[in-house]
Amino acid sequence: MTEKDKTFMRRAIELSAETALVKRAGGVFGAVIVDKNGEILAEGANRVVAENDPTWHGEMEAIRKACKKVGSFKLDDCTLYSSAECCPMCAAAAYWAGIKKVYFAATVGDALEYGNFDDTMIYAELKKPTTERSMPAEQILREEAVAVWTRYKNMPGKVQY
C-alpha cells in the first residue's frame, strides 16, 4: 500500500460520507477509478435512493464515467478504489470492464452490520445454479433465442465485443 493508494482510498471514503451523510442520496459507498498514469479518471457514489435506481452503486457510476471518458467499454490498465468490498453486481461489472486491481476498505460484513445490506445473501445465492435460487429462474424458449445467436455468429462484420 503506497501513499498514493491511501490518497485514492481516502477520496473514495470521502465520497461515501458525502453521499450518505451530506446529500442523503444513498448508502455509504464511494469509488474512484485511477488510470495507469496514476490519475483519477472518474469518481462515483451510491445514489440508489436519490435516483430510484438500484444499480446506481458507487463503483458502477465510476466505471460508466471512466468508460465514457476513455471512449471504450474496457478499462484494462485501471485500478478501482472502493470504500467497501464490491457487491456481486459491481465485482462483475469490474470484470466486464477488465479492471486490473481492486482496493477496498470496509467489508461486505461491515455493510451488513452497519447498514443492513444484502451483499452476503446475494453472494451466497449466486453460488447456486440459476434454477435453485430464492429468486427462481425458469428456462423457456431456448431454441428461439439460440436461433438468433446462430444468425449472429454467422453474420459478416458483426460487432466485436
Place this chain on the structure above:
Amino acid sequence: MTEKDKTFMRRAIELSAETALVKRAGGVFGAVIVDKNGEILAEGANRVVAENDPTWHGEMEAIRKACKKVGSFKLDDCTLYSSAECCPMCAAAAYWAGIKKVYFAATVGDALEYGNFDDTMIYAELKKPTTERSMPAEQILREEAVAVWTRYKNMPGKVQY
C-alpha cells in the same frame, strides 16, 4: 409456462435480435420487465458497444427504466424475462431490485459458445473470496471507512435503504 410468458420472452428475444443484428449496438441480449398486472413496464437491450458502457446489459437497462417508471428502487412484484440467463452483474441487480421471478431462454453456456462471453468465468470468480480472485483485491484503511459507517448508523433521520 403460459402463453403470456411466451409472448414476453419472444419480445425479449426480438430485442436481442434487433440490438445485435440490426442496430449492431452490442451482444445478443434483450430483456423485458412485467408488473404484477401482466403489463410490460420497461424493455432493455445490450448496448455495451454503442454506448461504451460495459454495464449496459439488457436486464440493467430494463431494471433502471422500470424503476424510473414506478418511482422506486424496488420492483417487488415484477418478473424479468431475459433472452439469456443473467450474468452475475444482472442477477445481482435483480436481487437488489427485489425481482420476484426470472425467465430466461439461452444459457450462459450458449453465450460462451456463440458469442465468447465471460459469464461462466465471472460466476466462478465470484465463488472465491475477494482476495483470491484473478482480479486481485486488497483491503486497506478499513477503520477509516467504518468510521463513516458508524456516523451513518447513528445519524437521526438517515436515508432508509
